[in-house]
Amino acid sequence: MTYDLYIGDRTFSSWSLRGWLMMEKFNLPYRSHLVGLYGGTMAAEMAHLSPVRLVPAMKRPDGTVVGESLAMAETLAEDNPDAGMWPADSAARATARMLCAEMVGGFSALRGECAMQLQHVNVGYVPSKAVLRDIARVETLWAHARKFKTEGPWLFGAYSIADAFYAPVCARIVGYDLPVSDASRAYCETTIQDPAFKAWRTEGLKVIYDPFPYDMGLPTAEWPVA
Numbered sequence: 001m002t003y004d005l006y007i008g009d010r011t012f013s014s015w016s017l018r019g020w021l022m023m024e025k026f027n028l029p030y031r032s033h034l035v036g037l038y039g040g041t042m043a044a045e046m047a048h049l050s051p052v053r054l055v056p057a058m059k060r061p062d063g064t065v066v067g068e069s070l071a072m073a074e075t076l077a078e079d080n081p082d083a084g085m086w087p088a089d090s091a092a093r094a095t096a097r098m099l100c101a102e103m104v105g106g107f108s109a110l111r112g113e114c115a116m117q118l119q120h121v122n123v124g125y126v127p128s129k130a131v132l133r134d135i136a137r138v139e140t141l142w143a144h145a146r147k148f149k150t151e152g153p154w155l156f157g158a159y160s161i162a163d164a165f166y167a168p169v170c171a172r173i174v175g176y177d178l179p180v181s182d183a184s185r186a187y188c189e190t191t192i193q194d195p196a197f198k199a200w201r202t203e204g205l206k207v208i209y210d211p212f213p214y215d216m217g218l219p220t221a222e223w224p225v226a
């Protein structure tokens with residue numbers, strides 16, 4: 001049973017990263033298809049997936065097309081009940097679903113002002129009050145998740161869908177050097193040092209963009225990954 005996963009440019013497509021991590025981290029069989037977000041070909045390349053129009057999207061082995069990351073997450077977890085995609089504990093699982101739902105519907109300032117980019121760190125970026133409020137809310141949710149934490153470095157101990165959903169937030173915190181607590185910084189470092197995340201970023205860096213889509217006009221530093 002192999003899924004077809006449709007993703008956008010790896011360096012910038014935060015939602016595609018979420019979809020890909022759900023496949024990769026839980027060892028689900030899939031074929032990835034890169035859709036041209038910046039080449040003007042996206043609509044044509046996704047026409048056969050109608051009514052889905054955005055990445056990520058997936059086609060199940062039975063031909064069912066599923067878009068929207070949270071719908072994909074629930075579908076994949078239902079299709080693969082032994083993969084452990086959600087936390088095993090009922091309270092933790094409910095909390096993880098809450099965190100993912102808020103990720104989908106919230107944090108508009110963080111997403112709008114700090115576009116995910118995995119190329120470098122913007123040095124000297126000054127976050128707005130709205131971005132700082134979003135970051136404070138993220139940290140509140142992460143601290144709440146840790147109340148259910150079992151053994152392991154992730155939000156709920158073992159890696160879950162919630163970690164896939166918040167990976168692009170970690171990338172934004174790192175890429176804009178946003179102010180967070182030591183515990184949140186450690187979680188971000190765990191995320192960007194994870195082999196799957198590093199593999200995604202490495203593939204993205206193979207593509208050269210001129211001009212760079214999200215040039216902040218700031219000095220830059222190397223991305224902190226060995």
